[in-house]
Amino acid sequence: MRTEILHLLKKSRPVPLSGEAIARRLGVSRTAVWKNIRSLQQMGYAISGSPRRGYVLLQVPDLLYPAELTARLNTKLIAPALSSICHLPSADSTNNVLKKMAEEGAPEGTVVVAEYQETGRGRMGRSWSSPAGKGIYYSLLLRPEIPPQKTSPFTLLAAAAVCQGISSVLPRLSPGIKWPNDVLLNGRKVCGILCEIKAETDLVHYLIIGIGINVNTGPEDLPPALRDTAISLKLANNGVEVPRAAVAAAVLQHFDELYQEYREKGAAPLLDRWRAYNVTLGRRVTIISPGDTFSGTARELDQEGALVVEGEKGKKRRFLAGEVILA
Ligand code: BTN
Numbered sequence: 585m586r587t588e589i590l591h592l593l594k595k596s597r598p599v600p601l602s603g604e605a606i607a608r609r610l611g612v613s614r615t616a617v618w619k620n621i622r623s624l625q626q627m628g629y630a631i632s633g634s635p636r637r638g639y640v641l642l643q644v645p646d647l648l649y650p651a652e653l654t655a656r657l658n659t660k661l662i663a664p665a666l667s668s669i670c671h672l673p674s675a676d677s678t679n680n681v682l683k684k685m686a687e688e689g690a691p692e693g694t695v696v697v698a699e700y701q702e703t704g705r706g707r708m709g710r711s712w713s714s715p716a717g718k719g720i721y722y723s724l725l726l727r728p729e730i731p732p733q734k735t736s737p738f739t740l741l742a743a744a745a746v747c748q749g750i751s752s753v754l755p756r757l758s759p760g761i762k763w764p765n766d767v768l769l770n771g772r773k774v775c776g777i778l779c780e781i782k783a784e785t786d787l788v789h790y791l792i793i794g795i796g797i798n799v800n801t802g803p804e805d806l807p808p809a810l811r812d813t814a815i816s817l818k819l820a821n822n823g824v825e826v827p828r829a830a831v832a833a834a835v836l837q838h839f840d841e842l843y844q845e846y847r848e849k850g851a852a853p854l855l856d857r858w859r860a861y862n863v864t865l866g867r868r869v870t871i872i873s874p875g876d877t878f879s880g881t882a883r884e885l886d887q888e889g890a891l892v893v894e895g896e897k898g899k900k901r902r903f904l905a906g907e908v909i910l911a
Contacts, residue, residue: 585612586620587651587666593631593641594655602638646800647671648697648720648832656833659840661847662724663695672698674716677705678723679780679794686725686782686790695836697722704796706776708907712796715805719816720797720832724839727790728847732783735791736889736904737851739765739779740858741842742793746775747861748842749835750797750817753827757820760863763882763891763908767797768863772815774798795835799828855885864908869893873906882908 588610592601603621607614621639625631628645644652650669663669668691675681675698682696698721704712714721726738743765750759750767760768767775778794798806798816806814817826846854859865862885870879871893880895890902 585610585616586623589617589620590624590629590641590651591655593639594644597641600634600638600640603633605638646717646828647699648722648829652829653695653697653833653836656830657837657840659693659837661843662693662836662840664693668693668695670694670696672696674698674700674702675721676703677701677794678721679705679778679792682723682725682792682794683780683782686792690725692725692727694725695722697832705778705794706796707778712776712778713801713805713807713810714796715801717828718801718805719799720795720828720835722832723792723794724836725790725792726843728788730788731786732781732788734888735779735781735783735788736764737846737854738791738793739777740885740889741846741854742777742779742795742839743767743775744854744857744861745839745842746777746795746797746835748838748857749831750774752834752838753830754817754821757817759861761858761861762910763862763864763885764889764905769815769817769820772813774815774817774820797831797835799826799831851889852887855887855889858889859885864891864910868911870909870911871903871906872909873903878903 592606603614603617606617621631630643631639631641633639650666650671653669654666678696678698700716701714701721704714706712743761746767747759757769762768765777766773775797780792782789800818801816803811864882867882869882878901880893883894884892886892890904892900892902894900
C-alpha cells in the first residue's frame with residue numbers, strides 16, 4: 585500500500601491529495617493512509633500534511649529504494665517486479681548477500697542493492713570503497729543455461745550496460761571500457777564489476793554480477809591511494825550532484841535489454857556494443873593474469889570475449905581473464 589500511496593502522491597504533485605481521497609482510491613481506511621504516510625516520512629520522503637489541504641510530496645530522498653528503481657524500469661528479465669529488488673541500508677558485500685539468496689533459490693533477475701558496504705569486494709582480492717549514500721553498490725543474479733567456459737560475455741555485457749546507462753542520464757560524458765570491464769571517465773575508473781560464478785564442469789548454477797559505481801563520491805571519500813586513478817560521475821559532471829536512482833535504474837534497464845538481445849541472438853551483437861566503448865584495442869598494454877605478466881599491443885576482442893595481445897616479433901597471446909594496465 586505504501587508504494588501505491590507514493591505513486592498517487594507523485595502523480596498528483598504539486599497538487600495536494602486528501603487522506604480521504606487516497607483512502608477512497610485504494611479502498612482502505614484513512615488511518616491506514618496516515619500510518620503509511622508516516623512510514624514514508626520515516627523513510628526520508630518529505631511529505632507535508634495539513635487537515636484542510638491534504639498531503640503533498642515535497643521531496644524524494646536520494647536513496648535506492650525498490651519503488652524508486654521500479655518506477656523507472658520497464659524490464660523483462662532483470663528486476664521484473666518490486667519484490668525482485670532487496671534494498672539494504674548496509675551489507676558486508678551485496679555479492680555475499682545475493683549469493684546466500686541464490687543458494688536458497690532466488691530467481692534470475694533478483695537484485696540486491698545497499699546504501700553502504702562494510703567490506704565491499706573488488707577483483708583480484710582487492711576491496712571496493714563503498715561510502716554510505718555516495719555510490720551505487722548492487723548485485724544481479726543470472727541463471728543462464730550455459731557451460732562455465734561461456735560466461736566471459738556477461739562481464740562485458742555488464743560494462744556495456746553501465747556505459748549505456750551513464751550516457752543516457754549524462755549524455756555529455758563519454759564513458760569507455762578498459763578490458764574486460766572497468767568503466768573509465770577521462771581515463772580514470774568510475775565503475776568496477778565483480779562477476780562470481782557457481783558451476784559444475786559443464787553447467788552454470790548461477791552468476792552474480794556485482795556493480796560498483798562512484799556517483800557522488802568526492803575525493804575525500806576515496807582512499808588516498810585511489811585519488812589519482814579514480815573518478816566519480818559528480819566529479820566528471822563539473823561537481824554537480826547526480827541522482828543515484830536514475831543512474832542505477834538506467835543501468836538495470838540497459839542490462840535487461842542487452843541480456844534479452846544476448847538470449848535471442850548470441851554474443852556477437854553484444855561484443856560489437858562492447859567494442860564501441862572500448863579504450864583498450866590498439867593500445868600498448870601490460871596484462872597481468874594469475875602467475876603471468878605479458879606486454880604488447882591489444883589487437884582484438886575475439887568471439888568469446890578474450891583479449892588478443894600481440895607481443896614482440898608478432899607473437900600473439902589470448903587472455904580470458906586478467907588485469908590490463910594501459911601504457
Ligand atoms: C573491481 O573493479 O575490482 C570490481 C569492483 C566491484 C564492486 C561491486 S560493489 C557491489 C558488489 N559488491 C561487492 O562487494 N563488490 C561489487
